[in-house]
Amino acid sequence: MADKQIQDTPEQAAFREQARAWLADNRPGDPPVRLPQSALEIMTQEQLAYLQAWQKSACDAGLVGCDYPVEVGGGGKTDCQRVANEEMLRARTPYFPNIIGLGMAAPTVFYHGQDALKQRLLPRLFSGEDIWCQGFSEPGAGSDLASVQTFAERKGDKWVINGHKVWTSLAHFAEWMILLLRTDKSHKYDGLSYFVVPIRSALGKGVTVRPLIKMTGETGFNEVIFEDLEVDDAFRLDELGKGWQVAMTTLAHERGAGQLVTPRAGGMTNKSSHITTASALVRLAQATASDGATAADDPLLRDRMMQQFIREAGLAANQRRARVPALQDNPMRLSLQNKLLMSEIAQDTAGLAMDIQGAASSLYLGDPNAPAGGQWPMAYMNSFGFTIAAGTSEVQRNILGERVLGMAKSK
Numbered sequence: 001m002a003d004k005q006i007q008d009t010p011e012q013a014a015f016r017e018q019a020r021a022w023l024a025d026n027r028p029g030d031p032p033v034r035l036p037q038s039a040l041e042i043m044t045q046e047q048l049a050y051l052q053a054w055q056k057s058a059c060d061a062g063l064v065g066c067d068y069p070v071e072v073g074g075g076g077k078t079d080c081q082r083v084a085n086e087e088m089l090r091a092r093t094p095y096f097p098n099i100i101g102l103g104m105a106a107p108t109v110f111y112h113g114q115d116a117l118k119q120r121l122l123p124r125l126f127s128g129e130d131i132w133c134q135g136f137s138e139p140g141a142g143s144d145l146a147s148v149q150t151f152a153e154r155k156g157d158k159w160v161i162n163g164h165k166v167w168t169s170l171a172h173f174a175e176w177m178i179l180l181l182r183t184d185k186s187h188k189y190d191g192l193s194y195f196v197v198p199i200r201s202a203l204g205k206g207v208t209v210r211p212l213i214k215m216t217g218e219t220g221f222n223e224v225i226f227e228d229l230e231v232d233d234a235f236r237l238d239e240l241g242k243g244w245q246v247a248m249t250t251l252a253h254e255r256g257a258g259q260l261v262t263p264r265a266g267g268m269t270n271k272s273s274h275i276t277t278a279s280a281l282v283r284l285a286q287a288t289a290s291d292g293a294t295a296a297d298d299p300l301l302r303d304r305m306m307q308q309f310i311r312e313a314g315l316a317a318n319q320r321r322a323r324v325p326a327l328q329d330n331p332m333r334l335s336l337q338n339k340l341l342m343s344e345i346a347q348d349t350a351g352l353a354m355d356i357q358g359a360a361s362s363l364y365l366g367d368p369n370a371p372a373g374g375q376w377p378m379a380y381m382n383s384f385g386f387t388i389a390a391g392t393s394e395v396q397r398n399i400l401g402e403r404v405l406g407m408a409k410s411k
């Protein structure tokens with residue numbers, strides 16, 4: 001919906017009208033298969049095919065990459081992605097499958113890649129024809145990302161890569177990976193480099209992707225092993241040894257503090273799916289009855305649901321503040337607060353749903369007696385990932401304390 005405090009420019013208003021009209025006629029129908037609760041958990045070709053077709057048609061209609069220049073496959077507009085996102089949210093469209101490509105790889109390639117690379121990679125990234133993944137974390141490098149050990153050794157105009165990445169979401173479908181690795185073992189931060197790597201064409205020829213099964217039963221992320229993979233120097237984005245600075249562009253966008261707005265479509269197409277909101281909790285509580293009363297009549301549960309409404313309202317207000325240019329003195333302040341709040345509110349909402357369901361919360365997807373199709377236990381288990389991915393809550397609090405509030409550095 002249009003923000004009351006930030007008026008559309010004439011360009012945005014015309015674009016909003018066009019986007020709304022197109023979505024009214026072209027919103028995709030119900031999916032033929034159950035969709036996961038997030039794009040990071042896409043597991044089957046059927047799920048991917050439905051979501052890729054949606055991203056391609058939205059891209060062809062100009063709703064993806066709106067603010068990128070036309071030369072790299074974008075829409076050449078000014079601050080219109082936000083408008084497209086609002087209209088897609090309003091129309092309750094499915095999400096896009098190329099979430100890592102759009103949110104992290106695209107801005108990084110755009111700001112740091114050579115023109116030829118941008119023109120080659122970005123159009124298929126926007127259309128969703130090429131899925132991307134992010135090869136940052138390793139068994140010994142997560143919060144302390146600069147400890148990555150995957151190593152690239154120079155051989156003429158090629159690099160030979162060996163190492164082990166982990167928690168790599170969507171690697172099982174990805175054509176391309178953004179890859180942070182080490183080119184110099186004698187320096188920690190200044191020994192890192194940043195590549196884009198075509199992993200799909202290298203499967204079985206230097207790249208192995210092994211799925212990791214989560215407690216939810218989903219296999220959204222993977223281990224990726226590199227064994228003597230040869231990559232052209234043309235795929236390096238950094239000035240040699242300055243990969244950490246390039247990674248900062250990726251992380252800023254991953255945490256919502258980047259300059260380019262990520263194309264993002266909210267809403268679920270599964271009738272049985274829930275978005276973890278306080279309104280959904282109320283519906284659940286009203287439908288959960290025992291001894292002639294519903295869970296919505298329980299004063300303690302009512303109090304906790306009300307607290308979730310208040311926190312959601314606070315988050316929504318802070319998200320609006322994050323779009324006011326005058327408040328962007330430190331780009332990390334509001335975006336990091338919002339990442340922290342959003343992930344912790346979602347976790348508490350799903351936890352409250354488990355309490356509302358009581359013993360029935362142990363019934364999972366596929367159980368005909370599970371309330372709400374067993375979606376809430378899955379949302380609860382997945383919610384722990386939200387407070388870990390893109391930097392754990394503890395790390396976000398450290399960054400806010402040190403780099404926003406100017407407090408002493410943590411030990």
Ligand SMILES: Cc1cc2nc3c(=O)[nH]c(=O)nc-3n(C[C@H](O)[C@H](O)[C@H](O)COP(=O)(O)OP(=O)(O)OC[C@H]3O[C@@H](n4cnc5c(N)ncnc54)[C@H](O)[C@@H]3O)c2cc1C
Binds near residue numbers: 134137139141384395
């Ligand atoms: C759903 C999901 C998807 C992911 N997808 C990807 C992906 O596609 N690509 C990718 O590269 N990675 C991905 N990750 C990995 C993610 O980035 C890491 O899990 C995260 O950075 C934390 O690293 P770690 O797991 O090694 O935990 P660790 O860094 O080992 O942390 C363990 C615990 O110690 C705490 N801790 C660590 N350092 C500090 C400190 N300085 N102060 C206070 N507490 C601290 C942490 O908060 C945490 O509780 C994903 C993770 C999840 C959950």
